[in-house]
Amino acid sequence: MSTQEVLSAIREALPQWLKEDPALRQILREMLEETLRPWEEIRAEIRAFREEVEGRLSAQEQALLQLTQTVQELVRITQEHSAAIRRLTEQGEEHSAVIRVLVERTEEHSRRLEEHSAAIRALTERMEEHSRIIQRMLETLERHSQEIERMLGVLDRHSREIQRLSATIGALGARWGLSSEAAFRDGMAALLREAGWRVERFLAMDSEGYVFGRPDQVEIDVVIRDGEAILIEIRSSVSRGDVAIFQRKVEFYARHTGIPVARRILISPMVDPRAQDLAQRMGMEVYTYPEDVPFGSAPHGARSF
Secondary structure, three states: OOOHHHHHHHHHHHHHHHOOOHHHHHHHHHHHHHHHHHHHHHHHHHHHHHHHHHHHHHHHHHHHHHHHHHHHHHHHHHHHHHHHHHHHHHHHHHHHHHHHHHHHHHHHHHHHHHHHHHHHHHHHHHHHHHHHHHHHHHHHHHHHHHHHHHHHHHHHHHHHHHHHHHHHHHHHHHHOOOOOHHHHHHHHHHHHHHHHOOOOEEEEEEEEOOOOOOOEEEEEEEEEEEEEEEEEEEEOOEEEHHHHHHHHHHHHHHHHHHOEEEEEEEEOEEEEEHHHHHHHHOOOOEEOHHHOOOOOOOOOOOOOO
């Protein structure tokens, strides 16, 4: 019989043998256990290796999942950054355009500023030249002013001399009938006002005839200062009788107005010596010209010729 035939007969008979012969079953079991033990160990190792590989694969899958999530987050962040970069780029382009416009305007302003600076320098030079010219003109005007001041002083002296001469001539004319007493008095009052006095005319009716011995109008020139009166009598010539009449005018004025009389002044270019003595005794001031009268208090009987 061939080997195949033997093996085929054993396969057909073996189940029956094992069923009928326990010893054969035991032998076959022991042989199988001895034969299959290495394969069980190998299978156990394979299971352990597979479990280890599966564990590693699970850990790698978890890590891969986390890595995938991280990559996705990085992709998202990168996309956001890209969008932000695009916006910044657009803003940078807008800013660059604005900066270019500002640079152009700055250059234009610099050019205009340079032009203005040049114009200012030119104006400054002209102003300095004008200042030098004005300074020379001021120096010339100062010299002219000094000369004019000197000439005005001369003219003022001449005017005073002419006024005195006119008063003297007027007095002589009145004395000789060439001019009226009123005209001379008005002229002398005008000179007194030019000397700084504010002269007013007092006019009242003396119905009792106290001043002239008969009822008549009383006229006198008055200067009011600090509630007191300064009475002034201006005549082309003064006699003793004129001094007495002036005193009665003063008394009439004081009674009529109630204002105290502080000073009594006689102004005349021609005063009789006897009238001069009488005036001094009565405490009157006698002056030749209006500009000789002091504004302050003067000693009684003062006289200027």
